[in-house]
Amino acid sequence: MGVRPRRALLATTLLSSLVAASACGGGTADSASGDVTLIVKTFSQFGYDELYKEYEASHPGIKIKEENIGKLGDYTPKLQQWLATGKGAGDVVAIEEGILSQFMAKPDQFVNLLDHGAKELSGNFLPWKWQQASTSDGSKVIGLGTDVGAQGMCYRRDLFEAAGLPTDRDAVGKLWPTWDAYIATGRQFKAKSPDVGFYDSTGGLYLNMLMQSGDHTYYDATNKLVIDSNAAVRSTWDKSIEMVQAGLSADIEQWSPQWNAGFKNGTFATIPCPSWMLGTIEKQAGPENKGKWDVTKVPGNGAVRGGSFLAVPTQSTHQKEAAELAKFLTSAKGQTSAFKAKNNFPSSPQAIDDPAVQDFRNPYFNDAPVGKIFGDSVKALKPVYLGPDNNAIGDRVGNALLAVEQGKLQPGEAWAKAVDDAKRLAK
């Protein structure tokens, strides 16, 4: 009886001293130097490593640290959290165009870059890219454009040859001045090669056509949901259904393991490819298929999918330095360097016309002049306004299309469901 409590006391003392000791171990060493460390938050690959080194060399006292999150889908909620809680966003953040509109709704979270001499830079960006990150009255600019997801059409030369179609990229581009011509080519292809899909899945084509079809999609400029009154959405849907019914699809969802394998195995012959997708194709198809994939122009008049901005959150403690860095990274020179590193296509006309971009050929894609193909596509672009729930509604429309592909819904039912889902979501 006399022993146990005393042991208990000992144990408690030990325990608490242990806790205290471990609590002491958590401190972080502070750098005593007067250097400013700028934290840049990015997703995927921005290709800035060389630029950071150059900037640090020319700006003594500035250190740059990039904190990267692989997938945009994982990055978005984190970014929202940092901004909402006022902590953790660092000094420069990357914002993708599909999520930009929700941040534009709260411009106070970002530094007005016009206050940091961004005004004279407007000529360095495609006008619509500049517009996207400016408030409607033009008094505030929260982000500077980095890249644009310029669109091309990737195709398999060997599969085209087997189907008796031309393989030369100019001749292939001439096969499809319009999407109707693309469907006609697809029917021709399927007649010869019934076991190969003409394209991967209808969702990707739908998106590409939608971005070509007008200046807005599911929302009008006042953020009113117009999915069922915007004729452009409906006609794009109908065109997609026509493709499904023509049996052109391989019915393989984008970003699934089967899709990844499909690049290697040749289960589909074409895929609309934004410039940043070339890296994905090269990685998935592997070195043994070098030269089999090629790039040509996309039907219709160019389009854009994706593309980003750099912004400085107001929570940054080095706003001035951060704004300077963002200006440097998004300059024509910075964009050219990022293009060379990771194929991120520039949004600066000066960079697009730079011979380093214009003459760039991608050896994996049969030495396709990707700089020129994407450059032509970008110049044909019209800006498209994307509303607040754009990406979420896009997911639901994509699911409805998939259900038609799977034969689980009739096209009419699927459309009604997509509209209904969008309305419930936006409510």
Place this chain on the structure above:
Amino acid sequence: MATDLRPRTATSTPPGSAPPERPRTGLKDRISRVEVRWSPYLFVAPFFVIFAVFGLFPLVYTAWVSLHDWDITGAGAFVGLDNYVTLFADPDFWNSVHNTLGMLVLATVPQLLMALVLASLLNQKLRGVTFLRMGVLLPIVTSVAAVGIVFSQIFDRDAGMVNGLLGLVNVDAVDWRADKWSSWTAIATMVNWRWTGYNALIYLAAMQAIPKDLYEAATVDGAGRIRQFWSITVPNIRPAIVFTVIMSTIAGMQLFTEPLIFGQGSFAISGGSLRQFQTVSMYMFEKAFRDFDYGYGSAVAWMIFLLITVLGVVNFLITRRSK
């Protein structure tokens, strides 16, 4: 149990020495009385503190959030039970409840029956019995993600092994993700594969505590193996069965990773084009972390909690009444 009844010579006062100096130790005595009184609480405290921080607080806070129009920027307006009203009229929510319960039945019933049979086999005198007993535990060591990825390939539409085998007997390839029955089967298969061995070991431990003479008496009375199994083994391991049923129900109601990995593409959280296999925890995740409707997501989370509670009580009543 051997209890040491010898006096603890090291600490007790040796006989014949001076009597204990009681009056002098007034303070010490009081401390030791406080210690005796409170140290047991101190010992159990870590559990309760951790439970309060990581269990009770989130539970209550989630309830609080669910009464608000709460988005990523923090608390919005207090909306009372609005989120629950919307939830009760939300077809996607009921669809996810339906899916979860369907997969729960498909995953729990065969799993526990197989585990029972497996356990009684492992309870025999077998060659290499330890090896076999450890072997059934292997699936539980495998990571859920790995199980999800491998089984997703096995159940692939174009290149999957199951469709390959079906092809051998001239059955058309099944698009496993396109229908409820097929996707539920594929996901339940993953759960069964992973958890059967674990449950079998729990049953086995319970079976080994059954006195052998019961079986001997039954054998003398002429009862066969199967009769012995149902009349002796099963009733004797009832507590273990109740435990596994409740645990499987809880795990089944929280099913998340397997269907998420089974789904494809960037909107996999929807569990199929028509939400064929979206479970209720996936729906909660979609609402809270994809649509950033934290209030609504919290309402879904509370419904999951209530559903588990109801199912737990039902389980308990059924298994107790049939005693």
